[in-house]
Amino acid sequence: AQTVTQSQPEMSVQEAETVTLSCTYDTSESDYYLFWYKQPPSRQMILVIRQEAYKQQNATENRFSVNFQKAAKSFSLKISDSQLGDAAMYFCAYKTINTGTASKLTFGTGTRLQVTL
């Protein structure tokens, strides 16, 4: 079974600065997806960014980028130019490549990000 580990329960960053959230995972599969989800206090889970394991290029979405190290099974999220609205719980998640049937997301324990002025 796959496992996802987030070793940072809480992180803090000053507004406009950069912060990196860590995630490692364990799997025996060669193809899979990795995700970062954001859960603000309102509880609505929002997809921040996704990475396909077969792609060597790191995914980027505006101020959000990942550092995907497949051999090390590491998938960190970098948030640049942090904004107050980035304050939330961030979950790293793993998903098997869809083979025609739905497959579940396996979540890490989350990192609570605080953004200070």
Added chain:
Amino acid sequence: SAVISQKPSRDICQRGTSLTIQCQVDSQVTMMFWYRQQPGQSLTLIATANQGSEATYESGFVIDKFPISRPNLTFSTLTVSNMSPEDSSIYLCSVERTSGGFYNEQFFGPGTRLTVL
């Protein structure tokens, strides 16, 4: 994207009673998922609900405790039966939707916050 609504948004219940949570999606989807998020914890998949067939439960979750209905392609219910304080959690509905190619993105509802006294 997918617009998902859940009812109720929150409830406080007495132990021994049951609560049914509704999940409505703005368009037809094949698979719907129910997750539980215990206080301060990550998300754990309870079951996968496919329209027209029995739900598939994850290890540690049973149909007698969490019966699920899926009467059509836009609606599902999760019942939390014979509740105890340990059932106090946020329950989230989720759906998959194709987001280009073979990739199915997973969207989440706002959640139902359940407190059992």
